[in-house]
Amino acid sequence: MAESQSTPEFTVLDWLGCILVIFLILILFGWPIAAAVFSGMYEEMGASLPKLTIIVFKQWFSPLLGSFTALFFALQWFGWVKSNLRRRRIWVALSFVMALIALIICVIALHLPLFRMARAVA
Numbered sequence: 001m002a003e004s005q006s007t008p009e010f011t012v013l014d015w016l017g018c019i020l021v022i023f024l025i026l027i028l029f030g031w032p033i034a035a036a037v038f039s040g041m042y043e044e045m046g047a048s049l050p051k052l053t054i055i056v057f058k059q060w061f062s063p064l065l066g067s068f069t070a071l072f073f074a075l076q077w078f079g080w081v082k083s084n085l086r087r088r089r090i091w092v093a094l095s096f097v098m099a100l101i102a103l104i105i106c107v108i109a110l111h112l113p114l115f116r117m118a119r120a121v122a
Helices: 010-046 051-055 060-077 085-121
Strands: none
Touching: 010 051, 010 060, 010 085, 051 060, 051 085, 060 085
16 A cells, blocks of 8 residues: 655644744734833833833834744745645744744833832832
8 A cells, every 4th residue: 555645734733833823923013003002101101111122112123023933934835844744843833932932022021111110119
């Protein structure tokens, strides 16, 4: 019995991973909306902001992180990755980790001034 040499296909779980990566990328592209709300709140307080927070407030920062992640994620459909199911799954998992780290950086950066104020009060 000869096995076919076709390109291995993703399972449902693999596609769920892809959907999660795409969802995280979309959150990164929409992040400037949340950053604008926090920016207005911090302006009213008049406190100095940490450098990371100032960078995250830039309109281009989180979409840039989302673009890098999307590019990295898109590479899994190229032939040298697509030919091996294990390599393709690793690529999706790394894309997920990359998007999650980018999102965590954005969340922490937006909350750094609050942490600074809480430390001053304590």
